[in-house]
Amino acid sequence: MYDTPFLAKPGPSIVGAEAGVIREDVQKRSSVDGQLLVAREDTNTDVCSRWSGQSCLVNGTLYYFGGRATSEQDQESNQWNNDFFTIDVTKSWDISKPVMKGLPRPSNVPSVSLGALWHSYDSLFLYGGQFSDDPPATPSEFSLWEYNIKSSSWIEHKDPRTSAGTNSDPANQPVQRSAEGAGTSVPQLGRAWYFAGHLDLFTTPGWSNQVPRAYLKSLIEYTFPGYSNEGVESLSDGKTAGQDGVWRNITQGGVQDTKAFANRADSALVYVPGYGAEGILVSMGGGTNVSFTQMNVIDVFDIATSTWYKQSTDGRYPSLRVNPCAVAVSAPDGTSTNIYMYGGQNLVPYESQIQVGDMWILTIPSFSWIEVDTKDQSVPPARVGHTCNVWDGQIVVVGGFNTELAGGCDSGFYVFSATNLTWQNSFNSLSGSGDKIAENRQNTQAVQAKDPIALSGSYGYEVPPAVQSVIGGKGYGGATITKPAQSATAGPLATGKPITYTVTDSSGAIVTEVTENPGSTYVAEGNSGPNIAAIVAGVVAGCLAVLAAYLGFCAWVYRRQLALYKRHVAMTQRAAAAGPGEKAAFLPSSTEGSSMAKPKSETDHSSATGNTPGGGGYEFVPPLPAAMGPLGGNSTASSSTEDLIGEPSFFGVVLNPRRSLRVVNRD
Numbered sequence: 001m002y003d004t005p006f007l008a009k010p011g012p013s014i015v016g017a018e019a020g021v022i023r024e025d026v027q028k029r030s031s032v033d034g035q036l037l038v039a040r041e042d043t044n045t046d047v048c049s050r051w052s053g054q055s056c057l058v059n060g061t062l063y064y065f066g067g068r069a070t071s072e073q074d075q076e077s078n079q080w081n082n083d084f085f086t087i088d089v090t091k092s093w094d095i096s097k098p099v100m101k102g103l104p105r106p107s108n109v110p111s112v113s114l115g116a117l118w119h120s121y122d123s124l125f126l127y128g129g130q131f132s133d134d135p136p137a138t139p140s141e142f143s144l145w146e147y148n149i150k151s152s153s154w155i156e157h158k159d160p161r162t163s164a165g166t167n168s169d170p171a172n173q174p175v176q177r178s179a180e181g182a183g184t185s186v187p188q189l190g191r192a193w194y195f196a197g198h199l200d201l202f203t204t205p206g207w208s209n210q211v212p213r214a215y216l217k218s219l220i221e222y223t224f225p226g227y228s229n230e231g232v233e234s235l236s237d238g239k240t241a242g243q244d245g246v247w248r249n250i251t252q253g254g255v256q257d258t259k260a261f262a263n264r265a266d267s268a269l270v271y272v273p274g275y276g277a278e279g280i281l282v283s284m285g286g287g288t289n290v291s292f293t294q295m296n297v298i299d300v301f302d303i304a305t306s307t308w309y310k311q312s313t314d315g316r317y318p319s320l321r322v323n324p325c326a327v328a329v330s331a332p333d334g335t336s337t338n339i340y341m342y343g344g345q346n347l348v349p350y351e352s353q354i355q356v357g358d359m360w361i362l363t364i365p366s367f368s369w370i371e372v373d374t375k376d377q378s379v380p381p382a383r384v385g386h387t388c389n390v391w392d393g394q395i396v397v398v399g400g401f402n403t404e405l406a407g408g409c410d411s412g413f414y415v416f417s418a419t420n421l422t423w424q425n426s427f428n429s430l431s432g433s434g435d436k437i438a439e440n441r442q443n444t445q446a447v448q449a450k451d452p453i454a455l456s457g458s459y460g461y462e463v464p465p466a467v468q469s470v471i472g473g474k475g476y477g478g479a480t481i482t483k484p485a486q487s488a489t490a491g492p493l494a495t496g497k498p499i500t501y502t503v504t505d506s507s508g509a510i511v512t513e514v515t516e517n518p519g520s521t522y523v524a525e526g527n528s529g530p531n532i533a534a535i536v537a538g539v540v541a542g543c544l545a546v547l548a549a550y551l552g553f554c555a556w557v558y559r560r561q562l563a564l565y566k567r568h569v570a571m572t573q574r575a576a577a578a579g580p581g582e583k584a585a586f587l588p589s590s591t592e593g594s595s596m597a598k599p600k601s602e603t604d605h606s607s608a609t610g611n612t613p614g615g616g617g618y619e620f621v622p623p624l625p626a627a628m629g630p631l632g633g634n635s636t637a638s639s640s641t642e643d644l645i646g647e648p649s650f651f652g653v654v655l656n657p658r659r660s661l662r663v664v665n666r667d
Contacts, residue, residue, distance in 0.1 A: 043083040043102035048072050048409040050083075051385035051401040054117035056124060056185060057457070058149065060090040060437045062389055063124055064398055067113045073409055080111040080132040087398070087413075089391040090433030094426045095413045106154045109145045114385075116183025118192035120224045121441065123148050125245075127194055127222070130179035130202040139205055142177040144222075144245070157244045165232040166306040167253040175247050177203045178216060180323075182269035182283065188442065188453040189278060189303070190227025190241075194220040196286065198265045215263040215288045219250040219301065231306050254307035254491075255299075261308065264293050266322035266344075272337045272364055273330070273453050275496035277304035282328075284341055284362070285321050292320040292348065298367065302492045311493055314368040314485035315470070318360050321346050325388035327395055329418050330455040331463045332445045333477030333512045334500040337364045337455065338467055340395060340418055345384040355402050357382035359416065361467060365498060366481040368470050372421050379423055380414045381405055391443055392430040393418050393461030419462045419475075430460040447501045454499075476503050478512045 053067025065084050084106065088099040115129025124147040131137040144157040164171040181197025200213040223229040223246040228238055232248055235241060255261045267286025273279045281301040286293045295317045300309045324344030330337050339362040346354040357379055359372040383400030390396070397414040415424045431443055440449045440459065448454035462475035472480030488494035503511045 042104055043085045044071075045085050045100045045102045047083075048075065049399075049401070049405075050412055051383075051399045052113035053083075053387065053399055054112075054115050054126065054129065054183075055387040055389060055398055056117045056119040057089065057389035057391055057396075058119045058124070058187075059121065059441050060088070060391070060431075060433060060443070062087040062089055062391075062396060062398070063117060063119075063147075064387070065117050065124075065126060066111055066115075066129065067385075067399065070409075077134070080113060080137075082106060082109055082111040087396070089396065089427060090429055090431070090437060092427060092429045095415055095424075096411065098413050098427070103152075106145075108156070109154055110140060112179070114179045115177075116181070116192070116194050118183060118185040118222065120185075120187045120190065122150065123224075125192065125222065125224075127183065127192075127220075128178050128181060128197065128203075130200075133202050137202070139177065139201075139203055141205055142175060144175075160244065160247050162247045162249050163232050163234045165229075165248045165250075167250050167256075168231075168306070169249040169251055171233075173249065175220070175249075178220070179203050180265040181216070181220075182267045182286070184269045184271055184281065186271045186279070187224075188456075190224045191229065191303075192222045192224070193269065193281060194222075195269045195281075195283060196264045196267060213289075215265055217251075217256060217261055217263045219253070219256070221248040221250060222246070223248075231304075250306050253301065253305075255310055256308040260310070261299065262291065262293055263288060267293065268324050268326035268341060270326050270328045270339050271455075272328055272339070273455055274334070274337075274499040275365070276302040276492035279303050279453065280492055282339060282362070282364070284326060284339075285318075285324050285344060287320070287322050287347070292322070294320065295369070298362070300491065300493065307491065309488075309491035309493070311367055311484060311488055311491075312486035313362070314366065315370065317369045318358070318371075319346060319356070320348055321356060323384045325386055325397070327388050327390040327457065328455060329390060329393060329461045330445055330448065330458040331461075331473070331477035331479065332447055332475075332501070333503045334445075334448065334498050335473065335477040335479040335482065335512075336366075336463060336467070336471055337498065338362070338418070338463065339364065340388075340390075340416075342388060342395070342397065342416070343383050343386060343400065345382075353384075353403050355382035355384050355404075359421075363467050363471055365483055365493060366471050366479075367484045367486065367493075368481075370466055370470055372466065374421070374423065377423050381410065383410075386412070390418065390457035392428070392459050393457070394424070394427055396427060419460070419464060421464050421466060445501075447503050451499070451501075476511055 048070045050067055050069035053064050055062060055064040057063070063084075063086055066080070066082050069079055069081055069083065071079075082105050084103040086101045086103065088101070091099050093099045109126065110129070110131065112126075112129025112131060116127045118125040118127060126145040126147070131139045141158075142160070144160055146155040146157060147153070148155060160175040162169060162171055162173045162175060176199060178194065178197035178199055179202070182195045183192065185192040196216045196218065198213050198215050199207070201207040201209050201211075221229075221231075223232060223235065223241045225241050225243050225245050228240050229235045229246065229248075232246055235246060251257070264286035265288065268284045270282045270284075271279060272282055280303065283299040283301070284295055296313055298311050298313055300311050301307070302309065318341065321344035324341050326339055326341040328337055328339045341360045341362065343358075344356055346352070346356060359374060361370040361372060362368070363370060380397065380400075381402045381404070383402050386400030387398050388395055389398075395416040395418055397412075397416065399412045400410065402410065415427045416422070417424055431437070431440065440446075442449075442454060442456045443459045444451070444454040444456060445458045445461065448458070463471075463473060463477060463479075468474060470481070472478070482497070484493055505511050
């Protein structure tokens with residue numbers, strides 16, 4: 001019943017971090033010509049700790065907005081804020097000093113935590129989140145706030161309303177603000193989603209504190225301005241969304257409308273290309289105040305059909321948890337997509353808060369869980385309320401909260417190599433900046449750069465040996481497990497395949513090649529980097545090999561034709577020197593079986609006759625020995641004889657090999 005962000009019942013928080021006071025915007029005021037001007041102060045990036053913010057990574061820049069932060073140790077009251085800063089991942093930096101830049105704090109955008117910062121390639125979109133609960137803050141009516149990257153300006157989209165569509169609620173319902181849901185953006189498709197979460201008095205205006213919190217299982221979808229979406233009725237037939245975008249509330253997609261599909265908050269949601277016509281979304285973890293989602297069975301959303309399915313996993317799976325972070329990276333050849341899930345907290349037993357710091361991999365399509373071994377590494381403190389983004393195959397962790405460190409500071413910047421499965425002291429830029437970013441702004445694998453829906457952040461990633469041991473293959477891919485280990489019974493995982501690519505090595509030789517599979521929307525061919533010299537050398541070598549083979553063939557034909565010519569000359573000379581009796585021996589004695597005469601009419605293929613009526617229309621020629629007889633009923637010995645007039649030359653064979661081969665074949 002209470003499964004949408006429009007009508008619901010609320011309950012207690014499941015994250016459990018203490019709330020704090022609202023930070024007042026610090027503004028610089030000046031007067032020009034009698035008018036009061038307000039200059040917004042840039043965000044102070046020097047804080048003690050921060051958590052529960054919203055982040056995304058666009059075109060080599062990581063953006064972080066809002067959440068909660070403390071400015072000094074032993075600070076008893078935490079603070080909601082509208083801090084806004086960036087981290088540059090086109091440059092290398094140490095985790096103790098990331099390349100950060102504080103941006104102006106927006107004066108009207110609300111200070112929220114546990115929402116989502118969606119992104120297209122040109123804009124950021126702030127959805128959802130909750131207001132301060134200590135002291136209590138009254139939430140405003142929901143507006144979608146857009147940050148235009150090029151103009152560095154915020155735009156408010158007021159009173160958003162839903163559109164009807166596949167497996168969705170009716171049109172023209174007001175979109176509400178939910179919090180603690182799982183957000184993800186797919187700029188390749190021009191869409192973003194926010195899955196489940198909760199509604200209560202700190203998200204929704206007019207909500208009574210006597211009404212419990214409502215946990216959700218709806219999927220909010222937002223289509224970016226200028227993009228189409230066949231799942232929305234108003235965007236059918238290729239129409240595109242206007243400047244306010246288009247909203248849809250998906251509540252009836254497959255198993256979503258059953259009791260087996262749990263309401264939840266604080267899960268993780270990740271996009272995986274392939275399998276369906278537009279890819280799939282994978283949900284992990286989450287729970288309510290009384291129940292939690294096990295990860296031995298995963299909820300999978302088919303984007304193209306707006307339908308949820310369930311998929312069993314293989315291997316030992318992670319413990320119960322809420323509020324982990326997760327990212328996905330693609331093998332170079334696309335045969336596997338590996339989802340990395342980090343951290344979170346376990347709330348069992350009731351009212352406990354046990355943060356975890358383990359790293360898990362869910363490899364797809366086998367849907368096998370693999371725990372990463374980090375026991376001999378310097379790992380960050382366990383955490384919850386952190387965000388993860390991936391670039392150049394490295395996972396950048398920002399923020400996080402640990403109850404054991406409540407009185408201390410945590411820098412909150414960590415980097416994990418998805419290839420080496422190690423925590424690093426620095427972020428190492430691989431793809432560079434400037435023109436290199438423009439050439440591959442999705443930061444995909446090099447061989448996937450021309451695919452408009454390839455997985456972002458995978459540049460430089462190779463499949464780790466720990467994953468290879470489960471699904472087969474090598475670092476470039478080549479997985480031998482190509483379907484779920486626990487068979488899929490329906491949906492895209494039962495009928496679809498991953499999008500796959502051809503990978504070549506530095507010499508241009510094909511390392512792995514996979515042909516187009518059912519369910520794939522794109523099959524690319526490429527290499528791990530441009531190698532023009534190898535391509536040219538290969539073409540030249542191939543041409544020379546063909547030429548050498550042709551000249552060798554012509555030499556063989558020439559030798560055979562020359563020997564045949566000499567034999568013909570010797571026989572003709574013997575026939576001329578012989579007497580009449582001997583000469584008669586070369587003429588046919590009857591018409592039976594004779595095919596040794598050439599008709600004067602090219603269209604007459606009748607056998608030559610010697611002493612029968614009508615025989616005067618044929619000119620007899622000396623027959624060739626049996627070994628030189630014609631092949632085929634429509635060939636004649638005389639045509640062979642004409643082809644042997646004049647001594648053959650090698651140059652003539654090269655220019656006309658077909659004629660020479662015809663003579664040799666009659667030998």
